Amino acid sequence: ELPGPAKPQTTIFTVMSALAQRHGAVNLGQGFPDESGPAHVVEAAVAAMREGRNQYPPMPGVLELRQAIAAHQRDWYGLEPGVEDGVVVTAGASEAIAAAMLAFVRPGDEVVAMEPFYDSYKASVELAGGAIVPWPLEAPEFRPDLDRLAALVNDRTRLLLVNSPHNPTGTVLDRAELEGIARIAVERDLLVVTDEVYEHLVFGGRSHEPIAALPGMWDRTVTIGSAGKTFSVTGWKIGWATGPAALVDRVKGVKQYLSFASGTPFQYGIAAALGSGRDYYEAYLASYAERRDLLAQGLAGLGFTVYEPEGTYFITASAAPLGYGDGMAFCLELPERCGVVAIPNQVFYADPAAPRPEVRFTFCKPRAVLEEGLERLRKGL
Protein backbone atom coordinates (compact mmCIF):
# COMPACT_ATOMS: atom_id res chain seq x y z
CA GLU A 1 0.00 0.00 0.00
CA LEU A 2 1.52 3.31 -1.10
CA PRO A 3 1.27 6.34 1.16
CA GLY A 4 -0.88 9.30 0.12
CA PRO A 5 -4.40 9.58 -1.25
CA ALA A 6 -5.88 6.87 -3.46
CA LYS A 7 -4.62 6.97 -7.03
CA PRO A 8 -6.96 9.25 -8.93
CA GLN A 9 -8.75 7.90 -11.98
CA THR A 10 -7.21 8.50 -15.38
CA THR A 11 -8.83 11.54 -16.97
CA ILE A 12 -11.62 11.02 -19.45
CA PHE A 13 -9.51 12.63 -22.18
CA THR A 14 -6.81 9.99 -21.91
CA VAL A 15 -9.37 7.18 -21.78
CA MET A 16 -11.31 8.42 -24.78
CA SER A 17 -8.32 9.33 -26.94
CA ALA A 18 -6.92 5.83 -26.32
CA LEU A 19 -10.26 4.34 -27.44
CA ALA A 20 -10.15 6.56 -30.53
CA GLN A 21 -6.72 5.18 -31.43
CA ARG A 22 -7.65 1.59 -30.75
CA HIS A 23 -10.71 1.75 -32.99
CA GLY A 24 -9.37 4.13 -35.62
CA ALA A 25 -12.24 6.39 -34.60
CA VAL A 26 -12.94 9.98 -35.58
CA ASN A 27 -11.97 11.73 -32.36
CA LEU A 28 -14.56 14.38 -31.51
CA GLY A 29 -13.72 13.96 -27.82
CA GLN A 30 -10.58 15.63 -26.49
CA GLY A 31 -10.46 19.22 -27.71
CA PHE A 32 -7.42 19.53 -29.93
CA PRO A 33 -7.38 20.75 -33.52
CA ASP A 34 -5.85 18.63 -36.28
CA GLU A 35 -4.02 21.57 -37.84
CA SER A 36 -0.76 22.97 -36.44
CA GLY A 37 -1.48 26.64 -35.85
CA PRO A 38 -0.54 29.53 -38.15
CA ALA A 39 2.77 29.19 -40.02
CA HIS A 40 4.19 32.48 -38.69
CA VAL A 41 3.65 31.28 -35.14
CA VAL A 42 5.38 27.94 -35.74
CA GLU A 43 8.19 29.77 -37.54
CA ALA A 44 8.70 32.16 -34.63
CA ALA A 45 9.18 29.22 -32.24
CA VAL A 46 11.55 27.47 -34.65
CA ALA A 47 13.51 30.70 -35.12
CA ALA A 48 13.83 31.09 -31.35
CA MET A 49 15.24 27.56 -31.13
CA ARG A 50 17.70 28.22 -33.97
CA GLU A 51 18.77 31.47 -32.32
CA GLY A 52 19.73 29.48 -29.25
CA ARG A 53 16.88 30.52 -26.97
CA ASN A 54 16.78 27.07 -25.46
CA GLN A 55 17.52 27.62 -21.78
CA TYR A 56 15.30 28.51 -18.85
CA PRO A 57 13.24 31.62 -19.38
CA PRO A 58 12.71 34.02 -16.48
CA MET A 59 10.29 32.43 -13.97
CA PRO A 60 7.33 34.72 -14.82
CA GLY A 61 7.88 34.25 -18.57
CA VAL A 62 9.98 35.92 -21.29
CA LEU A 63 9.61 39.69 -21.40
CA GLU A 64 8.37 39.73 -25.01
CA LEU A 65 5.52 37.37 -24.13
CA ARG A 66 4.54 39.22 -20.97
CA GLN A 67 4.46 42.42 -23.03
CA ALA A 68 2.33 40.74 -25.70
CA ILE A 69 -0.13 39.35 -23.11
CA ALA A 70 -0.45 42.76 -21.43
CA ALA A 71 -0.96 44.44 -24.82
CA HIS A 72 -3.60 41.87 -25.76
CA GLN A 73 -5.54 42.51 -22.52
CA ARG A 74 -5.32 46.27 -23.11
CA ASP A 75 -6.22 46.27 -26.80
CA TRP A 76 -9.15 43.87 -26.54
CA TYR A 77 -10.56 44.71 -23.12
CA GLY A 78 -9.03 47.92 -21.81
CA LEU A 79 -7.38 46.02 -18.94
CA GLU A 80 -3.90 47.04 -17.85
CA PRO A 81 -1.97 44.27 -16.12
CA GLY A 82 1.60 45.33 -15.32
CA VAL A 83 4.21 43.68 -17.55
CA GLU A 84 6.51 43.30 -14.55
CA ASP A 85 4.06 42.38 -11.81
CA GLY A 86 0.66 41.60 -13.33
CA VAL A 87 1.40 38.78 -15.78
CA VAL A 88 2.71 35.27 -15.19
CA VAL A 89 3.23 32.74 -17.97
CA THR A 90 2.28 29.17 -17.00
CA ALA A 91 2.46 25.64 -18.37
CA GLY A 92 -0.95 25.94 -20.01
CA ALA A 93 -4.04 27.29 -18.35
CA SER A 94 -4.00 24.06 -16.35
CA GLU A 95 -1.01 25.16 -14.32
CA ALA A 96 -2.48 28.61 -13.82
CA ILE A 97 -5.66 27.03 -12.42
CA ALA A 98 -3.74 24.70 -10.11
CA ALA A 99 -1.37 27.43 -8.94
CA ALA A 100 -4.26 29.81 -8.26
CA MET A 101 -6.09 27.21 -6.19
CA LEU A 102 -2.94 26.31 -4.26
CA ALA A 103 -2.27 30.00 -3.72
CA PHE A 104 -5.69 31.05 -2.46
CA VAL A 105 -7.50 28.02 -1.07
CA ARG A 106 -6.76 26.78 2.43
CA PRO A 107 -7.90 23.48 3.88
CA GLY A 108 -11.61 23.66 4.64
CA ASP A 109 -12.30 26.51 2.20
CA GLU A 110 -15.04 26.25 -0.39
CA VAL A 111 -14.76 27.18 -4.04
CA VAL A 112 -17.99 27.75 -5.93
CA ALA A 113 -17.76 26.73 -9.59
CA MET A 114 -20.25 26.62 -12.44
CA GLU A 115 -21.26 22.98 -12.87
CA PRO A 116 -20.58 21.15 -15.16
CA PHE A 117 -16.94 22.16 -14.74
CA TYR A 118 -13.69 21.41 -16.53
CA ASP A 119 -12.18 18.37 -14.84
CA SER A 120 -9.05 20.01 -13.45
CA TYR A 121 -11.05 22.44 -11.30
CA LYS A 122 -12.22 19.91 -8.76
CA ALA A 123 -8.84 18.16 -8.67
CA SER A 124 -6.99 21.46 -8.17
CA VAL A 125 -9.32 22.65 -5.41
CA GLU A 126 -8.97 19.31 -3.64
CA LEU A 127 -5.17 19.32 -3.97
CA ALA A 128 -5.30 22.56 -2.01
CA GLY A 129 -7.44 20.88 0.67
CA GLY A 130 -10.60 22.74 -0.32
CA ALA A 131 -14.01 21.55 -1.48
CA ILE A 132 -15.70 22.44 -4.74
CA VAL A 133 -19.31 23.59 -4.42
CA PRO A 134 -21.28 23.14 -7.62
CA TRP A 135 -23.32 26.05 -8.96
CA PRO A 136 -25.49 24.22 -11.48
CA LEU A 137 -26.15 25.31 -15.04
CA GLU A 138 -29.20 23.30 -16.00
CA ALA A 139 -30.41 22.01 -19.35
CA PRO A 140 -31.84 23.16 -21.67
CA GLU A 141 -30.56 26.73 -21.23
CA PHE A 142 -27.42 26.13 -19.13
CA ARG A 143 -27.71 29.65 -17.70
CA PRO A 144 -26.50 30.57 -14.24
CA ASP A 145 -29.05 31.32 -11.50
CA LEU A 146 -27.77 34.24 -9.45
CA ASP A 147 -30.12 33.70 -6.51
CA ARG A 148 -28.78 30.21 -6.26
CA LEU A 149 -25.22 31.54 -6.28
CA ALA A 150 -26.01 33.97 -3.48
CA ALA A 151 -27.46 31.09 -1.44
CA LEU A 152 -24.36 28.93 -1.96
CA VAL A 153 -21.96 31.52 -0.58
CA ASN A 154 -21.21 31.18 3.13
CA ASP A 155 -18.42 31.89 5.61
CA ARG A 156 -16.25 29.14 4.20
CA THR A 157 -16.49 30.39 0.60
CA ARG A 158 -13.06 31.55 -0.48
CA LEU A 159 -13.48 32.20 -4.16
CA LEU A 160 -15.68 31.93 -7.21
CA LEU A 161 -14.31 29.98 -10.14
CA VAL A 162 -15.89 31.34 -13.30
CA ASN A 163 -15.57 29.96 -16.82
CA SER A 164 -16.87 31.84 -19.84
CA PRO A 165 -17.05 30.81 -22.66
CA HIS A 166 -17.96 27.67 -20.79
CA ASN A 167 -16.63 24.18 -21.39
CA PRO A 168 -18.61 21.93 -21.95
CA THR A 169 -21.95 23.75 -22.44
CA GLY A 170 -20.82 26.63 -24.67
CA THR A 171 -22.63 29.18 -22.46
CA VAL A 172 -21.20 32.70 -22.71
CA LEU A 173 -22.10 34.79 -19.68
CA ASP A 174 -23.95 37.96 -20.66
CA ARG A 175 -23.47 41.39 -19.16
CA ALA A 176 -26.26 41.02 -16.60
CA GLU A 177 -24.94 37.65 -15.44
CA LEU A 178 -21.40 39.00 -15.12
CA GLU A 179 -22.71 41.97 -13.17
CA GLY A 180 -24.67 39.67 -10.89
CA ILE A 181 -21.61 37.56 -10.16
CA ALA A 182 -19.53 40.70 -9.62
CA ARG A 183 -22.13 42.11 -7.20
CA ILE A 184 -22.04 38.95 -5.10
CA ALA A 185 -18.23 38.86 -5.17
CA VAL A 186 -18.02 42.45 -3.96
CA GLU A 187 -20.77 42.12 -1.33
CA ARG A 188 -19.31 38.93 0.10
CA ASP A 189 -15.70 40.00 -0.41
CA LEU A 190 -14.71 37.01 -2.56
CA LEU A 191 -11.86 36.47 -4.96
CA VAL A 192 -12.74 35.48 -8.51
CA VAL A 193 -10.63 33.22 -10.67
CA THR A 194 -11.89 33.30 -14.24
CA ASP A 195 -10.95 30.82 -16.94
CA GLU A 196 -11.24 32.57 -20.30
CA VAL A 197 -9.29 30.20 -22.54
CA TYR A 198 -12.05 30.34 -25.20
CA GLU A 199 -12.17 34.16 -25.22
CA HIS A 200 -11.78 34.32 -29.01
CA LEU A 201 -14.53 31.80 -29.70
CA VAL A 202 -17.73 33.74 -29.07
CA PHE A 203 -20.30 33.41 -31.86
CA GLY A 204 -23.27 35.41 -33.08
CA GLY A 205 -21.65 38.82 -33.27
CA ARG A 206 -21.19 39.10 -29.51
CA SER A 207 -17.80 39.64 -27.97
CA HIS A 208 -16.10 38.27 -24.91
CA GLU A 209 -16.27 40.37 -21.77
CA PRO A 210 -13.77 39.63 -19.02
CA ILE A 211 -15.31 39.88 -15.57
CA ALA A 212 -12.12 41.67 -14.45
CA ALA A 213 -13.26 44.69 -16.51
CA LEU A 214 -16.43 45.21 -14.42
CA PRO A 215 -16.45 47.93 -11.74
CA GLY A 216 -14.92 46.78 -8.48
CA MET A 217 -13.56 43.57 -9.97
CA TRP A 218 -9.98 44.26 -11.02
CA ASP A 219 -8.52 44.06 -7.53
CA ARG A 220 -10.20 40.76 -6.70
CA THR A 221 -9.85 38.89 -10.00
CA VAL A 222 -7.25 36.58 -11.53
CA THR A 223 -7.86 36.05 -15.26
CA ILE A 224 -6.56 32.91 -16.92
CA GLY A 225 -5.85 32.52 -20.64
CA SER A 226 -4.17 30.02 -22.94
CA ALA A 227 -2.53 30.05 -26.34
CA GLY A 228 -3.51 26.45 -27.02
CA LYS A 229 -7.03 27.21 -28.21
CA THR A 230 -6.58 30.58 -29.88
CA PHE A 231 -3.54 29.58 -31.92
CA SER A 232 -4.22 25.86 -32.35
CA VAL A 233 -1.11 24.76 -30.47
CA THR A 234 -2.55 22.81 -27.53
CA GLY A 235 0.65 20.77 -27.21
CA TRP A 236 2.80 23.80 -26.54
CA LYS A 237 1.16 24.29 -23.14
CA ILE A 238 1.60 28.02 -22.84
CA GLY A 239 -0.99 29.76 -20.69
CA TRP A 240 -1.03 32.73 -18.35
CA ALA A 241 -2.63 34.49 -15.43
CA THR A 242 -3.10 38.25 -15.28
CA GLY A 243 -4.41 40.59 -12.63
CA PRO A 244 -3.37 42.98 -9.87
CA ALA A 245 0.18 42.57 -8.59
CA ALA A 246 -0.93 41.42 -5.13
CA LEU A 247 -2.84 38.43 -6.53
CA VAL A 248 -0.50 37.53 -9.39
CA ASP A 249 2.35 37.56 -6.93
CA ARG A 250 0.68 34.79 -4.94
CA VAL A 251 0.12 32.72 -8.09
CA LYS A 252 3.78 33.17 -9.02
CA GLY A 253 4.78 32.12 -5.54
CA VAL A 254 3.23 28.71 -6.16
CA LYS A 255 3.99 28.36 -9.83
CA GLN A 256 7.73 28.78 -9.25
CA TYR A 257 7.71 25.49 -7.34
CA LEU A 258 5.43 23.63 -9.73
CA SER A 259 7.18 24.05 -13.08
CA PHE A 260 9.39 27.10 -12.35
CA ALA A 261 9.03 27.98 -16.03
CA SER A 262 8.10 26.39 -19.34
CA GLY A 263 8.98 26.15 -23.04
CA THR A 264 11.20 29.17 -23.88
CA PRO A 265 10.93 28.85 -27.70
CA PHE A 266 7.17 28.33 -27.46
CA GLN A 267 6.93 31.52 -25.43
CA TYR A 268 8.58 33.43 -28.27
CA GLY A 269 6.20 31.75 -30.71
CA ILE A 270 3.19 32.92 -28.70
CA ALA A 271 4.59 36.42 -28.32
CA ALA A 272 4.54 36.59 -32.13
CA ALA A 273 1.08 34.99 -32.25
CA LEU A 274 -0.53 37.52 -29.91
CA GLY A 275 0.71 40.25 -32.21
CA SER A 276 -1.45 38.87 -35.04
CA GLY A 277 -3.80 41.43 -36.58
CA ARG A 278 -7.55 41.42 -35.98
CA ASP A 279 -7.95 39.68 -39.33
CA TYR A 280 -6.36 36.54 -37.84
CA TYR A 281 -8.87 36.43 -34.98
CA GLU A 282 -11.78 37.15 -37.34
CA ALA A 283 -10.83 34.38 -39.75
CA TYR A 284 -10.31 31.99 -36.83
CA LEU A 285 -13.76 32.75 -35.43
CA ALA A 286 -15.44 32.54 -38.84
CA SER A 287 -13.94 29.14 -39.59
CA TYR A 288 -15.19 27.81 -36.24
CA ALA A 289 -18.65 29.35 -36.66
CA GLU A 290 -19.02 27.45 -39.93
CA ARG A 291 -17.95 24.17 -38.37
CA ARG A 292 -20.19 24.71 -35.38
CA ASP A 293 -23.17 25.02 -37.72
CA LEU A 294 -22.14 21.94 -39.68
CA LEU A 295 -21.86 19.76 -36.57
CA ALA A 296 -24.94 21.21 -34.84
CA GLN A 297 -27.13 20.63 -37.89
CA GLY A 298 -25.66 17.19 -38.45
CA LEU A 299 -26.27 16.06 -34.87
CA ALA A 300 -29.79 17.48 -34.85
CA GLY A 301 -30.48 15.62 -38.09
CA LEU A 302 -29.43 12.38 -36.40
CA GLY A 303 -31.96 12.90 -33.62
CA PHE A 304 -29.81 14.37 -30.84
CA THR A 305 -31.16 17.30 -28.87
CA VAL A 306 -28.52 19.91 -29.66
CA TYR A 307 -27.78 22.76 -27.25
CA GLU A 308 -26.27 25.30 -29.60
CA PRO A 309 -23.12 26.75 -28.07
CA GLU A 310 -22.61 30.52 -27.90
CA GLY A 311 -18.88 29.96 -27.53
CA THR A 312 -16.01 27.40 -27.30
CA TYR A 313 -15.40 24.63 -29.80
CA PHE A 314 -17.74 22.14 -28.15
CA ILE A 315 -21.36 21.14 -28.60
CA THR A 316 -23.30 19.55 -25.79
CA ALA A 317 -26.04 17.29 -27.12
CA SER A 318 -28.45 14.94 -25.42
CA ALA A 319 -28.54 11.32 -26.50
CA ALA A 320 -31.86 10.82 -24.68
CA PRO A 321 -33.98 11.03 -27.87
CA LEU A 322 -31.85 8.16 -29.24
CA GLY A 323 -32.78 6.05 -26.23
CA TYR A 324 -29.68 6.73 -24.11
CA GLY A 325 -30.13 8.09 -20.60
CA ASP A 326 -26.54 7.20 -19.79
CA GLY A 327 -24.05 9.25 -21.77
CA MET A 328 -21.09 7.34 -20.33
CA ALA A 329 -22.42 4.01 -21.61
CA PHE A 330 -23.18 5.70 -24.94
CA CYS A 331 -19.64 7.13 -25.25
CA LEU A 332 -17.96 3.87 -24.25
CA GLU A 333 -19.94 2.01 -26.90
CA LEU A 334 -19.59 4.62 -29.65
CA PRO A 335 -15.98 4.00 -30.81
CA GLU A 336 -16.57 0.34 -31.58
CA ARG A 337 -20.10 0.72 -32.82
CA CYS A 338 -19.67 3.82 -35.00
CA GLY A 339 -15.97 4.66 -35.06
CA VAL A 340 -16.59 8.01 -33.35
CA VAL A 341 -15.46 9.35 -29.98
CA ALA A 342 -17.30 11.86 -27.77
CA ILE A 343 -17.05 12.84 -24.09
CA PRO A 344 -19.84 12.12 -21.57
CA ASN A 345 -20.71 15.35 -19.75
CA GLN A 346 -21.24 13.50 -16.47
CA VAL A 347 -17.47 13.56 -15.86
CA PHE A 348 -17.73 17.33 -15.46
CA TYR A 349 -20.05 17.07 -12.45
CA ALA A 350 -19.32 16.93 -8.73
CA ASP A 351 -20.75 13.40 -8.80
CA PRO A 352 -19.14 11.97 -11.94
CA ALA A 353 -20.80 8.59 -11.41
CA ALA A 354 -24.37 9.86 -11.83
CA PRO A 355 -25.55 9.02 -15.35
CA ARG A 356 -26.61 11.90 -17.60
CA PRO A 357 -27.77 11.86 -21.19
CA GLU A 358 -25.60 14.78 -22.35
CA VAL A 359 -22.45 14.19 -24.35
CA ARG A 360 -19.90 16.62 -25.74
CA PHE A 361 -18.63 16.69 -29.32
CA THR A 362 -15.86 19.01 -30.47
CA PHE A 363 -15.87 20.79 -33.82
CA CYS A 364 -12.19 21.77 -33.73
CA LYS A 365 -11.60 19.46 -36.71
CA PRO A 366 -11.53 20.01 -40.48
CA ARG A 367 -14.93 19.94 -42.22
CA ALA A 368 -14.10 16.64 -43.91
CA VAL A 369 -13.45 15.01 -40.50
CA LEU A 370 -16.71 16.36 -39.09
CA GLU A 371 -18.57 15.11 -42.17
CA GLU A 372 -16.94 11.70 -41.82
CA GLY A 373 -17.87 11.58 -38.13
CA LEU A 374 -21.49 12.45 -38.90
CA GLU A 375 -21.64 9.88 -41.69
CA ARG A 376 -20.32 7.19 -39.34
CA LEU A 377 -22.90 8.13 -36.73
CA ARG A 378 -25.64 8.02 -39.37
CA LYS A 379 -24.63 4.50 -40.40
CA GLY A 380 -23.94 3.11 -36.94
CA LEU A 381 -26.61 4.55 -34.67
Ligand code: PMP
Ligand atom coordinates in the same frame (compact mmCIF):
# COMPACT_ATOMS: atom_id res chain seq x y z
N1 PMP B 1 -9.74 25.41 -19.06
C1 PMP B 1 -10.64 24.96 -19.93
C2 PMP B 1 -12.06 25.40 -19.80
C3 PMP B 1 -10.25 24.09 -20.95
O1 PMP B 1 -11.15 23.62 -21.81
C4 PMP B 1 -8.90 23.71 -21.04
C5 PMP B 1 -8.40 22.79 -22.12
N2 PMP B 1 -9.29 21.90 -22.60
C6 PMP B 1 -8.01 24.19 -20.10
C7 PMP B 1 -8.46 25.04 -19.13
C8 PMP B 1 -6.57 23.79 -20.10
O2 PMP B 1 -5.85 24.55 -21.00
P1 PMP B 1 -4.31 24.25 -21.27
O3 PMP B 1 -4.25 23.20 -22.32
O4 PMP B 1 -3.79 25.58 -21.75
O5 PMP B 1 -3.69 23.81 -20.00
Ligand code: GLN
Ligand atom coordinates in the same frame (compact mmCIF):
# COMPACT_ATOMS: atom_id res chain seq x y z
N1 GLN C 1 -9.27 20.95 -22.57
C1 GLN C 1 -9.47 19.81 -23.42
C2 GLN C 1 -10.92 19.40 -23.46
O1 GLN C 1 -11.74 19.86 -22.70
C3 GLN C 1 -8.69 18.61 -22.97
C4 GLN C 1 -7.51 18.83 -22.14
C5 GLN C 1 -6.95 17.54 -21.61
O2 GLN C 1 -6.74 16.62 -22.37
N2 GLN C 1 -6.73 17.48 -20.36
O3 GLN C 1 -11.22 18.59 -24.29
